[in-house]
Amino acid sequence: MKPSDIGPTAHRIRERAKTLDRRVRLMEVCGTHTHAIGRGGLRSLLPENVELVSGPGCPVCVTAQRDIERMILLADLPVTVCTFGDMIRVPGLHSTLEQRRSAGADVRVVYSPLNALTLAMDNPDRDVAFLSVGFETTTPGVAAVLLQARALELKNFSVYTANKLVVPAMEAVLAGGSLLDGFLTPGHVSVILGIEAYENLAQQYRIPCVAAGFDPLDVIEAVAQLLDCLVENRCGSFVQYTRAVRPGGNARAREVMFSVFEPCDAEWRGLGTIPGSGLGLRAGFEAFDAAKRYALPEVDAPDPPGCRCGEVLKGYIQAPQCPLFGKVCTPRHPLGPCMVSSEGACAARYKYG
Ligand code: SF4
Numbered sequence: 337m338k339p340s341d342i343g344p345t346a347h348r349i350r351e352r353a354k355t356l357d358r359r360v361r362l363m364e365v366c367g368t369h370t371h372a373i374g375r376g377g378l379r380s381l382l383p384e385n386v387e388l389v390s391g392p393g394c395p396v397c398v399t400a401q402r403d404i405e406r407m408i409l410l411a412d413l414p415v416t417v418c419t420f421g422d423m424i425r426v427p428g429l430h431s432t433l434e435q436r437r438s439a440g441a442d443v444r445v446v447y448s449p450l451n452a453l454t455l456a457m458d459n460p461d462r463d464v465a466f467l468s469v470g471f472e473t474t475t476p477g478v479a480a481v482l483l484q485a486r487a488l489e490l491k492n493f494s495v496y497t498a499n500k501l502v503v504p505a506m507e508a509v510l511a512g513g514s515l516l517d518g519f520l521t522p523g524h525v526s527v528i529l530g531i532e533a534y535e536n537l538a539q540q541y542r543i544p545c546v547a548a549g550f551d552p553l554d555v556i557e558a559v560a561q562l563l564d565c566l567v568e569n570r571c572g573s574f575v576q577y578t579r580a581v582r583p584g585g586n587a588r589a590r591e592v593m594f595s596v597f598e599p600c601d602a603e604w605r606g607l608g609t610i611p612g613s614g615l616g617l618r619a620g621f622e623a624f625d626a627a628k629r630y631a632l633p634e635v636d637a638p639d640p641p642g643c644r645c646g647e648v649l650k651g652y653i654q655a656p657q658c659p660l661f662g663k664v665c666t667p668r669h670p671l672g673p674c675m676v677s678s679e680g681a682c683a684a685r686y687k688y689g
Pocket residue numbers: 642643644645646648655658659660661662665666670671672673674675676682
């Protein structure tokens with residue numbers, strides 16, 4: 337799609353919305369889509385009866401408070417903790433990883449799990465743990481690193497796993513009663529899964545899903561495709577992001593991922609425990625499990641008082657409907673992860689309005 341196509345596409349959306357003559361709620365599952373929507377000012381192009389709501393696709397945002405607390409406990413041990421950047425500012429009950437770093441903990445921001453593995457290889461006298469938080473997009477890379485660590489018989493490398501699967505969360509949102517008319521599914525996850533992965537869900541709930549790229553032009557085109565489906569009464573899994581997504585996805589990446597990880601029950605912020613929605617290490621990789629290696633205790637950690645991230649992540653409310661939004665909770669002083677993360681719905685609405 338070219339920038340000059342945006343006018344005709346917006347016109348197509350308005351015409352379809354008129355035909356439907358009812359309120360239409362579409363969920364962008366992924367936080368990167370949320371930011372593309374803000375960056376492109378796409379809400380201003382939509383008719384009043386078409387609403388975009390955020391979903392549970394920002395990995396930092398959906399990480400349970402219990403996992404955040406355990407990561408902070410890990411940082412207080414004589415271990416070098418490696419993490420992607422957003423995680424260090426997520427508030428725990430009493431501290432953040434960033435604050436622990438200021439107090440002397442060795443917390444480092446890395447750009448890839450391979451950076452953490454290299455650090456462990458270069459420093460055999462130092463224990464290194466990688467905080468593995470992410471969906472099917474990043475988990476194959478973590479799996480590849482763990483296969484390498486096992487082949488090298490590294491004794492000083494481990495991973496704290498909080499990896500999650502997208503489709504069970506989409507199903508939990510629908511089963512929980514969110515009234516949605518369609519999903520914009522994440523382009524990068526769909527590169528790995530393929531569009532067939534959403535087909536059962538689409539048929540079971542009679543809902544269209546469109547895998548979208550991350551440019552605002554991609555997103556507006558995908559919204560138009562969803563409205564086409566609704567007007568024509570079609571459900572199923574479709575793709576807008578044809579330059580990257582293949583129907584069967586990336587089988588090799590899935591093979592690597594599932595050779596190291598297996599589905600397990602996982603706790604999500606806002607969604608509770610969803611059966612089979614997480615990825616735990618398979619037998620044979622226990623030695624690399626940071627939670628076991630350092631005997632991290634189970635902790636009971638409530639969400640920050642007043643924070644409504646859970647409702648934002650289920651599409652129940654828009655971020656500005658949280659009473660704390662922009663007042664006590666801002667990107668400089670975030671109360672919840674949705675205001676911290678570069679993929680967070682609250683951060684997107686604060687930045688773009
Ligand atoms: S505005 Fe802040 S407190 Fe409110 S839901 Fe978002 S992150 Fe939580």
